[in-house]
Amino acid sequence: DTGVSQNPRHKITKRGQNVTFRCDPISEHNRLYWYRQTLGQGPEFLTYFQNEAQLEKSRLLSDRFSAERPKGSFSTLEIQRTEQGDSAMYLCASSLGGADNSPLHFGNGTRLTVT
Amino acid sequence: ILNVEQSPQSLHVQEGDSTNFTCSFPSSNFYALHWYRWETAKSPEALFVMTLNGDEKKKGRISATLNTKEGYSYLYIKGSQPEDSATYLCAFKRGSYIPTFGRGTSLIVHP
Numbered sequence: 001d002t003g004v005s006q007n008p009r010h011k012i013t014k015r016g017q018n019v020t021f022r023c024d025p026i027s028e029h030n031r032l033y034w035y036r037q038t039l040g041q042g043p044e045f046l047t048y049f050q051n052e053a054q055l056e057k058s059r060l061l062s063d064r065f066s067a068e069r070p071k072g073s074f075s076t077l078e079i080q081r082t083e084q085g086d087s088a089m090y091l092c093a094s095s096l097g098g099a100d101n102s103p104l105h106f107g108n109g110t111r112l113t114v115t
Numbered sequence: 116i117l118n119v120e121q122s123p124q125s126l127h128v129q130e131g132d133s134t135n136f137t138c139s140f141p142s143s144n145f146y147a148l149h150w151y152r153w154e155t156a157k158s159p160e161a162l163f164v165m166t167l168n169g170d171e172k173k174k175g176r177i178s179a180t181l182n183t184k185e186g187y188s189y190l191y192i193k194g195s196q197p198e199d200s201a202t203y204l205c206a207f208k209r210g211s212y213i214p215t216f217g218r219g220t221s222l223i224v225h226p
Contacts, residue, residue, distance in 0.1 A: 003158075004158070033213065033214075035216075040218065041218055042119075042121075042204055042216035042217050042218045042219050043159075043204070043216045044216075045213050045214075045215065045216075048213055056213060091158075091159070093159075101164050101166050102164070103149055103151075103161030103164050104149070104151075104159075104161065104214060105161070106151075106158040106159045106160075107158055108157065108158045109158065
């Protein structure tokens with residue numbers, strides 16, 4: 001168990017650029033979640049996958065946000081045409097699906113700064 | 116959107132003090148309540164997953180209780196130590212839906 005891995009740890013980009021973040025979950029976990037956290041707030045849910053199926057995406061913040069998990073293993077979160085308001089910590093977590101009382105295991109997050 | 120409230124927002128205590136904070140959540144269709152500890156520069160770490168009304172869980176000096184009928188959970192830390200300084204998050208789960216987080220309680224333990 002190597003834990004949940006997120007890359008990059010930090011990303012600084014100019015407004016209008018596209019960015020992509022990667023998350024590698026714990027290998028036997030079939031559920032993968034993306035959250036966003038801004039200063040003074042708790043993690044805000046964005047989307048989640050069970051295996052390769054994206055089961056909830058209505059909470060993605062706008063159509064500039066998209067996520068994929070093509071083979072049910074790693075996932076990517078893309079933000080197109082970034083805005084300064086997108087600056088936040090983006091957290092990925094995984095859990096064992098089917099065991100609904102299983103906790104989330106988080107990565108260290110990707111901190112995005114849009115200038 | 117579910118409303119999960121945590122209080123207080125922040126707390127400063129002296130080493131050795133015992134402390135507690137609250138997580139409030141909707142009392143209907145309860146499924147699970149999670150507690151996490153989030154230390155600076157680290158990832159959030161699960162402390163407890165609680166599923167039954169009246170549950171009490173303990174891990175070292177930290178314990179938690181759950182009241183699903185009235186919609187609250189308490190987290191207690193006995194004899195706080197500086198290494199307990201962190202943000203403590205609770206997350207409420209309804210059915211098989213996604214865990215919804217509160218804003219957290221930021222605890223600072225002064226030596």
